[in-house]
Amino acid sequence: MLQSWNDGPARQAVLEFLRTVTDDGPGRVVAADRVATFDNDGTLWCEQPLPPQFDFVLRRWAATAAADPSKRYVEPYRAAIERDGEWLRDYEHHVPELLQGMAEAFTGTTPERFEEIVRRFFAEVSHPDLGVPYEQVCYQPMRELLDLLAGHEFRVFIASGGGRDFMRVISEPVYGILRERVIGTAPDYEYRDGLLYRLPTLLGGVDDGPGKPVHIFHQIGRPPLFAAGNADGDVEMLRSARFALLVHHDDAKREYAYDAKAERALATAARDGWTVVSMRDDWATVFPTAPVEAAAT
Structure with a gap:
């Protein structure tokens, strides 16, 4: 499990948490409450030089x-x-x-x-720097984590500031996440003559920052038990979870190295004891060697 992760504190923390909440004992959490939410851009796939x-x-x-x-x-x-x-x-x-x-x-x-x-x-369209289709810039270690959580009876959701309907197109083939489990910024629609049409207004505002816990509750009705993000816009979602995972972009050789718009997240992680994943140190592999497809979870 987590084959693309180096054996270190981050991998061990994830595995220990999963053992705690799924094995019989005082920390066990019933399957109904095993909810995991993941930011998308910069957490599940590359967001540089632009999402x-x-x-x-x-x-x-x-x-x-x-x-x-x-x-x-x-x-x-x-x-x-x-x-x-x-x-x-x-x-x-x-x-x-x-x-x-x-x-x-x-x-x-x-x-x-x-x-x-x-x-x-x-x-x-391909990624401007990596030269591969955008579907292939998902992070292999995170895809393995998604599958591991699903294997432990977690319901896995994407909760992103990005457009919900855009992500729904690729959530199943790229991440194995059913499109109805995608939470994001979404337009209002109206029904006319048997069809739905997009409106210029947003449904419930932008799904970022304080909006993320609100959108998550609207769709799921439960806070996340496990949450993963990479930037300041994920702080409120991560604070609402029992286990918070923060992806740190510090690998200029295989991906990009940057802390911009993640300063508050990194400071909060240090203060609150979140698990920080160093792309440079914790991931043996960053991107898949071939397109990844699996049954939706």
């Missing part, structure tokens, strides 16, 4: 501006066309423009049409 969904949306914005020149100098379309990395990296200061752009990108689209667009993106 795959951001690449997806940037291409949509650029195409929209090409079809409508009036948007050429309006944010975020200008940033998308010019690939203005500085403006996009400073997204925390451009939330209104980004949310507006996100809302406009696919308003009026049916779920079937949106899924068709996403599938085409994954079929045609």
Whole structure:
């Protein structure tokens, strides 16, 4: 089990926790309460130099501006066309423009049409640095952890600030997680003439930071027993779990090394005793050598 993990404190902490909550004894937790939630970008797959969904949306914005020149100098379309990395990296200061752009990108689209667009993106676009399809930049050690938890009667969910409907397209083939177990930022829909159509408003707000425990409770009705994340937006979810796992990106050779937007998470991990996974030291392998597919869990 956890073959791609080096034998160290992080691997031992995970295995000991699973023994405690599944073996007979005072720490045993009934299967109904064995809930695990995982952030997606930077936790289950590579998020650098930009999250795959951001690449997806940037291409949509650029195409929209090409079809409508009036948007050429309006944010975020200008940033998308010019690939203005500085403006996009400073997204925390451009939330209104980004949310507006996100809302406009696919308003009026049916779920079937949106899924068709996403599938085409994954079929045609590769990671800009690694040169492989985006489905192959999932982390092999985390995929093994997902399977291990499922084997211990955990119900495993994705809880991400990213778009729920985007992640649903790849959650089963890439992670083995059923699409109904994907929690994320999602649009409202309306029903007209037998079809659903996306609206420009969000269902329950953004699933990030304090929004994550709220979205998790709305969908599951239980807090996570096990939670994993990698960034400041995961802190509240990790604090709500009995076991918190924080992925630390410190492997510049095999992936990327960065602490940006994870400073608070790392400080909280040190203070509260979370298990921190060093990609450099704890993972023998980072990416799968071949596409991974298995039965959904």
